[in-house]
Amino acid sequence: MSQHYVIVGAGECGARAAMALREQGFAGDVTLVGGESHLPYERPPLSKEGMLAELFAAKTIATAERLAEAGIAFRGGLAVAGIDREGKRLEGADGRVIGYDKLLLATGAAPRRLPGVEGERIVYLRTIEDALRLREALGAGRHLAVIGGGFIGLELAASARLRGAEVTLIEALPRLLSRGVPEAMARQIEARHLAGGVKLVFGDGIAGIASGAESAVVTLASGRRIEADLVLVGIGAVPNVTLAEGAGLAIENGIAVDRHLATGDPDIFAAGDCCSFPLEIYGGRRVRLESWRNAQDQGNLAARNMLGAGEAISSVPWFWSDQYELTLQIAGLSGEGTTVVRRELEDGASILFHLAADGRLVAASGLGVGNAVARDIRLAEMLIGKRARPDVAALGDAGVKLKGLLAAA
């Protein structure tokens, strides 16, 4: 009888995995179950181009035709409520039952909620619906309050300013992007937001938010009150693990998987934003990444391993963010470094290389207009993957091509 592989979660990771199963020649049945009713779509534009474009158009990852062509059964708008591991069946929220031979959980993450705060004027950003709601409220004469100086908050602040809205951004810590972005670079981003007219409030917590008919009022710990038309809460994301937890799978800041993306159940894999995994280039440290490329890479890898490839995770973390005309790209985990070397590129772009105490390159963070840093970050990513110990002077000298360093590594 034909094998049935089921993927729960039709986001970046799940959609990629489904396509990859076919690319790998899997001839059995493939079902892609999505809790959202939309075809799989890209989330990054929701805070960027999607906010700025005249008309909002979701960027579909796989069209209905492509899915059909690949023989992938897409079940949108169906939340899976439970997994019967013994019977190898999924229970849909609507009572429907789907049997599986192998299962991939690609359930992603959901915005972290601000406890005790509810109301019409408080929004989170993860889905098309969230984005449409926010778009309506951006524009000249409107005031947006953003809670949280992470990527989602900053990208949205930039988009809102570009559309003419007033923006006040509140960050509890003394600086922006304290998770994962080196301070020097975060300061450059801060300066760009100030120049762009964003009002920044640092080191103040949220005491409460009153969401009324006309506006919302954010009261800060210091007692300061900020009135806004809409409040975007961007304080991070939490992995969607309820389903896995209910099935008795191990949870460790996400669904815990091994180096092959397998859970403790040999027929269940997990990948993307929802899982934590050992990252070998950093000594097997367990991490969970919320990044688009990671979701793609792991979708591909999960598909291969569901088919028995037994390949270990080997990719280097990679992330990008667009704010105004600037693009930030980061390869590796900068927190793993002890030494920083700066490379100045043309037009104010720069790269910070992070090296461990033993001289190994562990991360590179680049910031510049457009794609000024892209090539060097990509090469740095490969150097990191090779566990290279490049010469510090060469890293700092823009005249030395990284491609040469890679060839020598």
Added chain:
Amino acid sequence: MAQWIEACGAGDVDEEDVIRFDHGGRVYAIYRSPEDRYFATDGLCTHEQISLADGLVMDDIIECPKHNGRFNYQTGEAKGAPVCVNLRTYPVKVEDGAVFIEV
């Protein structure tokens, strides 16, 4: 009507590299392979219309600078997510130290 256009000097493109060439409202990318052969494709990534000239050439692959989408620049073929639409390629000839493409 197809016509040959001078895009750049042969020495303008480093070995295993790519440059941008704008002509007639279109953007092209001109490549020099590690074996010193020249190729031309449309210059914008089919994922988000980003200039490929900021990308990285490795062997017969151009990697887009934005999200690392990959194409074979000799055939234009998209090599996996996030790109799925191939690039158009154009005939190239080198004469008197100049690179011409047929557009």
